[in-house]
Amino acid sequence: MNTKTIVITGGTTGIGFACASYLLAQNYRVIITGKNPDNVKNALEQLNHQAVGYVSDTSKLSDINTLVTTIKTTFGTIDGIFINAGIFKAASFEATTEELFDQTMNINFKGAFFTLQQFIPILNNPSSVVLNTSVAVFKAFADTSVYTASKAALESIAQVLNIELANKGIRVNMVSPGVTKTPIQKKSGMSDEAITNLLNHFSEVSPLKRIVEPQDIAPIVEFLLSEKSIPLRNEKMIVDGGSTL
Incomplete structure (x- = not known):
């Protein structure tokens, strides 16, 4: 039986929730976080209270x-963490405000940076860190300048962390989703019509011939968290159905 304990930040919806559900099915101990108490409560109910959840x-x-x-x-120590919590709000470069800049960077980069920093003392040897980044780092999309910068900043530290944390047995890898059907589009402020058009477009251009779902990403995150990925360092698993080919 798997007895590894994994933390998932932003584990109440979307990719984080799908990963929590998948890991529980593989007999991991799962801890999820979310900043909205109702979302944490609802997620735990949907997971049949098999996970532990904290408002954070x-x-x-x-x-x-x-x-x-x-x-x-x-719990004492943990065996891995999926740094998943993040936001996306669409805005052109010229329309980006200081408030939007700070909000995006504080969650997507600063928050991720210090979350990992604070967890290091309770990460086992060996253990795995998975960073949720984005194909936006290498594929340009309009109205994503700050979001792209925040994810690029997160990717940029992965190789440094792999050098600095090697003696602690901590490995750092990344999952890089393409456009995925999650609540993040609605939260971004996009209209229902715009979301439908976006998802339809990527369904049409993808060799997969459908939009990527959170459930597609969960097994890949589990692989990176598991001991099967011990030889990997600074790898980026692109999960976009081939839409950026």
Whole structure:
């Protein structure tokens, strides 16, 4: 029986929730986080209360510190973490405000940076860190300048972390989703029509001939978290159905 304990930030919806569900089916111990108490409650109910959930805002360092302290007290150590919490809000470069810039960077990069930093003392040897980045890092999309920058910044530190954390047995790899059918589009402020057009477009241009679903990404994240990926360092698994070919 698998007894590994995995933390998933932003595990209440979308990719994070799909990964939590998949890992539970593979007999992992799963801890999810989310900043909305109702979302955490609903996610745990959908997971039949097999996971543990904590309310924690990735953009607040005080929340991160409290989360790590709580998990250390309850579980002692963990075997892996999926740094998944993130936001996307569409805005042209010229229309991007300082507020949007700070909000995006605080969650997608700063929050991810300090979440991992604070978890290092309770990560086992060996253990795995998976960063959720994006194909936007290498494939340009209009109205994504800050989002792209935040994900590129996250990718840029992975190789440094693999050098610095090697003696602790911590490996860092990335999953890079393409356009995926999740609540992130609705939260971005896109209209229902725009979302439908986006998903239809990528369904048509993808060799997969459908949009990528969160359930497609979950087994890949599990592979990166598992001991099957021990030889991998700084690898980026692109999961886009071939739409960026």
